[in-house]
Amino acid sequence: MADDTAILSYASGRTWVVADVSHSRLIATEAGARRLALFGETDAEAGRLARLLDRYDDVDDLMAAAHDLAGSFHILYTDGRSCYVQGSASGLRQVYYARREDTRTYAVSDSVELLARLTGSTPRIDMVAWGMVHPGFDYGLTEGAYWTGVRRLPADQRLRVTRDRIERSTWWTPPPSDLSIREGAPRLRAALDEAVTVRVATADGLSADLSGGMDSTSLCFLMAEQGARFQSFVEQTIDPNHDDAHWAAIAAKEIGRDLTVLRPEDIPGPYDGLWDPVEGLVQSVPYGLGEPYTLIRNRTRKIAMSRIFAATGATVHIGGFGGDELFTVAPSYFSDLYATSPLKAVRGIRDLARLRRWPLPSVLRALARQQSYAGWFEEQLHGLSLPRPDTIGPTVNWGPRLRVTPWSTAAGAEAIRSLAHAGDSGRTPQAPTRSVHTSIAGQRIGGQRLVPLRALMQHQGILLSLPYMDDKVLEAALAISRAQAQPGRGFKPALKAAMRVDASKTALSRSTKGEFSMSVHRGLARNRKALLGLFEDSLLAEHGLVDIDRLRSAVRDTMRPEYETNALELTVAAEAWMRAVAERAAESPPVASGAPDARPDGPLTNSPLTNGRLTNGRLAFPC
Structure with a gap:
């Protein structure tokens, strides 16, 4: 067992938690069959957790009290029958889960890669298309991960796991924004x-x-x-x-x-x-x-x-x-205000509109729409392939205009729409108002990225x-x-x-x-040949997600606009990931019997839960 790997057990002796503690603290306490632990950045000690465990019998109250401690961490609890886990509301502490078909039990981790190893997952090409949308799809619109069978738990939800069942509940809602x-x-x-x-x-x-x-x-x-x-x-x-x-x-x-x-x-x-x-x-x-x-x-x-x-x-x-994301309030605040005080909203946004050169008639039309979150989302899906406007209009809605990259194909856009209408997609904003939703979604997108x-x-x-x-x-x-x-x-x-x-x-x-x-454009110019080499025999093109001629033309262009430069980075990331996955799969053992193209430990490497080691500050529950 590596020195940086810590294991917590149930009262029965069965493994409960496996964690890499090289860069994170794992603090735990127990009382009979009950166990409480924090994993991450915390200065709390076991004695403080013991007092919480002694004081609170109710799961909601106990985990709320643990959440009130300073720092950034996962909260882990078991009563001996069920296992509870939650990440952070900010989205920095992610939680993923998947079902192991060999044992029909669930595994939970903060690592998609680890769960993909455990379950023999394969890459999801539709998620690759989703990840190339610019400027990035809103948080909460899908719970899918880049590997089949692995799901992401929304940041405001808690997971309750037994050996063969999983339940979710909402544990966090944003506070009212009512303090001066x-x-x-x-x-x-x-x-x-x-x-x-x-x-x-x-x-x-x-x-x-x-x-x-x-x-x-x-x-x-x-x-x-x-x-x-x-x-x-x-x-x-x-x-x-x-x-x-x-x-x-x-x-x-x-x-x-x-x-x-x-x-x-x-x-x-x-x-x-x-x-x-x-x-x-x-x-x-x-x-x-x-x-x-x-x-x-x-x-x-x-x-x-x-x-x-x-x-x-x-x-x-x-x-x-x-x-x-926390301290810059989005202009969508004025759409929230318009719902109750239209004249105040119009007066308030005038200076901002003048500064950003938004024509006042277009600002008034945007404020008056009062579009629902679901309506905004459907509008984004419908307009994914539309040309990007030459000028950016008033950004007073639930989010910015979303577009596929200039070199995306119709098949890529359709994959995104299909994914968005699948069973693991969501239509609920992160907060009732646009400006608070934008702050929370921005933090959670950042936490994931x-x-x-x-x-x-x-x-x-x-x-x-x-x-x-x-x-x-x-x-x-x-x-x-x-x-x-x-x-x-x-x-x-x-x-x-x-x-x-x-x-x-x-x-x-x-x-x-x-x-x-300026640095980005200089880097693109210096590495143009390398990027063209990356897209030689492109896997994105092979899967029909990009028009390779248009993509290569964009790489050669020295005067690309900022949105295209940002879209190119997402495309480079997608191509590099697909190549890395393919190369790792080629190094894996021969295909075993079972699901088509499945390998004993998935298309990656041996599972940390079978070789007794986790790396990179990872956390896992072999529930």
């Missing part, structure tokens, strides 16, 4: 303080992003206030107008911590190290096979950066992901830790009135108010945001 900033800011600050305390108390060594933006800068201020020792980092780009490094230097001086500037020549650029003319898909870079890595253009870059972080002695790297990045960094010995995606921080931010934090009321006013004691700091006055398009 004056009332809500202290609660938000307390939640942020607690989130940072967990990391400072449990990490052997810390590093942090310090982009100079308000999100990362606020976290660095809080860590310094708690006396934490950490090394901060900022990326300098080739764009002379990119001002992250300038603001980061100001922040580092005010915080009193060292800053390392990573220059373009210090680390790989976008799309570097992806494809080699001789080797093909570069295998020296870890590939997770659970799902495509949609942030793939910077994957080699992130590996190099993670190694630099680890060289400072850090085991945990603090990032500001999730802050934009960051899974491969977190696994990649853990390969290098670093846990990517995201305090803004702690549930207590999410709830504190959502509780603040949308009206007081609405667009046009300043830059992230709720976060600025929460950081009020540091308001005199120059670094927290920044209202600009760096963007990386």
Whole structure:
């Protein structure tokens, strides 16, 4: 048994939980047949869990009390008969489940790949098409994973598992957004303080992003206030107008911590190290096979950066992901307001419309539609293949316009529609109002997309830790009135108010945001031959999902618009994933009897639950 693998057992001695604890804590307590455990980032100790177990007999009350602890973690409970598991409302702590046909029992994990191994799953081509929709389908519209038979549990639901049965129940709903900033800011600050305390108390060594933006800068201020020792980092780009490094230097001086500037020549650029003319898909870079890595253009870059972080002695790297979704209220707020106060909504959106060059008549038409979530979703499905408008109109609905890539085929679009109308698709928004739905969906989409990045960094010995995606921080931010934090009321006013004691700091006055398009275009130009090589004998084209001639033409184009550049990254991720899966399948043992094309351990490698080892901070219940 590997040193980094921990096992918890039922009172009978049968295995209950298997977990990799190399980057996450597994804290557990028991009383008779009952067991309670947390897995993830928490500073709670077994004694505190024991008091909860002693105090609460009801499952809902017990897990609600455990959820109220600071940090980011899965909650695990058994009464000896049933097993209960829930992830995080933010979506960062995912839960998946699948049925094992050999034993007719269920297995639960935070890893799609692990469950695919256990169940002999095969890849789902329809999900590959779904994953290439730009700018990314809304959270909750499907519970499918990229492997047959594996399902994703919605973030607001809890799983109850017996050996041959599974039940789901809703455990989380967003708090009402009824606090003024004056009332809500202290609660938000307390939640942020607690989130940072967990990391400072449990990490052997810390590093942090310090982009100079308000999100990362606020976290660095809080860590310094708690006396934490950490090394901060900022990326300098080739764009002379990119001002992250300038603001980061100001922040580092005010915080009193060292800053390392990573220059373009210090680390790989976008799309570097992806494809080699001789080797093909570069295998020296870890590939997770659970799902495509949609942030793939910077994957080699992130590996190099993670190694630099680890060289400072850090085991945990603090990032500001999730802050934009929490503290930037979407313009859809004005559609929510229009439902009850049309004149106030129109007056409120005028300045924003002028700033974004939205014609006022189109704004009024968009506000007046008051489209339902289900209606918006069906409209997106109907318009998937329509040309993308030359200008972006008012974004006041449940989400942005969704389109397939410019090189997608009609068959690809039809696969998406079929999947959307399947039994595991959903029509329920993440919140009753558009603006809160947008914040929650944004966090949960981010939580799902960051899974491969977190696994990649853990390969290098670093846990990517995201305090803004702690549930207590999410709830504190959502509780603040949308009206007081609405667009046009300043830059992230709720976060600025929460950081009020540091308001005199120059670094927290920044209202600009760096963007990386120049670096991306340079990386695409430098790696054009490699990308064309990746799409030689394309598996996406073989399965009828892309028009290969149009795709190659886009790769050769040096003046592609931003939406096309982003769509290309999703396509590169899909092609790389399909190739990696195919290459791993070719290395698997011969086909066994049973389902067509099924292999003894699926198309991947031997199961961690059979060889006694998990990796990459994974968690599993061989229920």
